[in-house]
Amino acid sequence: MRDYIIRRILGMIPLILIVMIVSFGIFSLVPNPFAALMENPRIKKADIQRLIKAWGFDLPWYLRFFKWFSGVIRGDWGPSLLYPGSMARDVISRALPVTMRLMGIEFLVSLVIALPIGIISAVKQYSMTDYVVTVISFLGMSMPTFWSGLLMMMLFSVVLKRPSGMPLLPAGGIITPGLEEAPFWAKLGDRAQYLVMPVVVLAFFSLGSYARYMRSSMLEVIRQDYIRTARAKGVPERSVIYKHALRNAMIPIVTLIALSVPGIVGGAAITETIFSIPGMGSLFIAANVKADYPTAMISLMLTSILVIVFNLVADIVYAWVDPRIKYS
């Protein structure tokens, strides 16, 4: 097992390299990355020259890549063009935890709802419950997050109001201004109201597919011969489902969930933008809009690495759960 993990970790490295190359490569396609800056009359020519040198744009592309690569590895991510005066590293490290918190909660909520209803849907195939679950899953999967986000905002911030006249749920942001230094529990309660809508929007979208995966995996497993054997042994139906079937059905789910993470991470970008949440997603989009390509590159790279690491964890969990995997 330990060797398997080590081998897997080593296998991550070429992936990370490819990802870095692609991130770098995409933004290198931009013909003149400093076009926007050059048009800004307030920025001196000399500053632009300095930036060009710092970023290595005076060098041929392969050298530029190495310069960038070594800088990134060392943690020197350069200045932020979006927020002049700050370093890219600070900007990004402020944004990262926000996204991770949002994704983490959304993920948990999704799974906690989707998996049980997927199981029930499979056990009661073709019943009304199954039908309802199927329809809801499809609704979720088909509704673009920006639309459901806007609809929710309309409902909970414009239409529904609290007695004080304030919107029922805040339309954006992550914390009420002024509460940054408040004690933990007060902050928690406050944060919660900001997170409700984005989490619901994201979760609604992903729980549809998770429920469908769980359902089809369970259906597949319930048809297997060994389930028939368990019943023939006299195992009570409840154990047949939760002991014999579920364990087998979860195995492909681990992989499927891992594969869906890139989609979710990407989808968060839009949701963050709509709800003005200062996370990696909205940072990335802002960076693209404002042509802060260095930040955009690193941001893309980081989110990809996050996905790769997550896949690694999923692989390990998979190997742990399925005794048939040979650690060869």
Place this chain on the structure above:
Amino acid sequence: MAEKAIEAKKKGQKKSSEDYTYAGMVFHRLTRHKLAMVGAFMLIFILLFVFVGPLIWRADPNAQIEGLGGLFNPASRAHPFGTDDYGRDVLARMFFGGRISLFIGFISAISSTLAGGFVGLVAGYYGGWADNILMRFTDAMLSIPTFPLLIALASVLGKGVWQIILVIVVFGWMTDARLVRGLVLSLKEQEYVEAARAIGASANRIMWRHLFPNTLAVLIVSTTIGIGGAIIYEASISFLGFGVQAPFASWGNMLQNAQQFIWNSPRLIIYPGLAIFMTVLGFNFFGDGLRDAIDPKLKL
């Protein structure tokens, strides 16, 4: 075959599975799948709306009404869906935007399925180092969240319809590649492939004549569901401003415009969003039903 069916009909018996052709069976199962039929109706409705609509309601989607009084009009005789922030007729923009969104969705989905299918077919059939390299590359590409990637490329390549299609295809072929490769790997082991090889069929012939038709079912389903996904991508990109540019309408960029007016003109949000939702839902329902009809036991 025909005589048996006639006999069965005469005796008042139902036709059984032995009396249909393969395509006939698929169609038969499909028409009985409730959700698929709902999806089909939704799609037919949308297609009629988008293609026949403009013939009935002729208005210029880009014509702006003069004066402030023409802005944000609610539904009226002159403008059944009202007007937007530039005084343009919303209904006409819906038609036009729909056509663009559907076009992009359809072309991207088909292209990426074909491209991915091809890669998967080759990788699966030849195996070995070709397979290894292709799959490593696919894995790496899959790790990069698609959506940010699309944004990145859109901002770099410029904004427009063909750029979006290119971008969706370049980053969408991977799922199909994996799907087809997996399928080919299992089909490869079947006896008819061995038999074909034994009578001297060339690799090309085996791939195209024997393996490909069996992957068609999977590809068709994947395309159908892919159209839904592509439409969402296009809408998302346009929503953020990187896709179809003004003054051309697409359902996505109509939503982008409407975002600021959530407080006073919610109608502008509801129409395009609803259209996207119904279209994608229709494709998803239909695609799922198609998958069940083609092989009720297939787990995809």
Place this chain on the structure above:
Amino acid sequence: MDNREVLVDIKNLRTFFYTEDGVVPAVDGIDLTIHRGEVLGLVGESGCGKSVTALSILRLIPNPPGKIIGGEIFFHGEDLLKKNEEKMRMIRGDKISMIFQEPMTSLNPVYTIGNQISEAITLHQKIDDAEAKKRTVEMLHLVGIPEPERRFSQYPHEMSGGMRQRVMIAMALSSNPELLISDEATTALDVTIQAQILDLMRGLQKKLGMAILIITHNLAVVAEMAETIAIAYAGKIVENASAKEIFKSPRHPYTYGLLASIPKFTEKKTNEPLPAIEGMVPSPYHMPKGCRFNPRCPFATEKCREEEPEILELTPGHLVRCFHPIES
């Protein structure tokens, strides 16, 4: 006549499957009697309803699409079809056990074989885990698995097909059932392994004294194992007699045809082709009118095409369903 106590008495069992394409009368009026300690062979081609009969006894018919719509199955005088699920569960694996055709897929891949056998034991007997483990090891030893202590913690995929089938047998016999149903248990094994398993079963039967219902399409298997043989065709029993009688003087044209089509090495060489029964098994959706075998029967008359024959006892202990049984 058999003096032993009647264990299982199946009367006019009818199990139908309601599919999209029509109704399949898989078992349409089957009568069968199994005495204590008797080895009964149920023989027939694919689709004749023998497996469905076995599953009906244990009430393991998947519903939908299947349903036991008529008849009675008496076990020790009580009708199993009237028992509730909880009582049936206590019978399965304890008083009546079943083993299946595919050893490769009949065991749960994520649990050790020891775990699975112990589960069967603790479900029906009030003993603790340690004692169950001891019993499991004993059973493994009984079925001829070498190094049973080590094998206890192995997973099914670490064993060959023959060994897995032995594990299945161990599991089925762990609570000393009164009836073992073997549904084509050796069909999927190589001939040599098949012989080993049959020997094992024969030995265990002598030792433990349980009745066995052997379901197979292979006449050679029943020739070796069975005392009594019942021949099934298209959902009905067409002949039922002692093994000796069946092989010496088959009365039903179908049985006769089956026996005639077995290549025999002891006959003198002729240049004639092997006699085969003309035609094919009827489609369950289009059962022929009258005697179900009539389209293929060389002795069929107008009566056979119009009326269905009842099952009659021609000589004591020899039942035949035919208007024109072959002279003995």
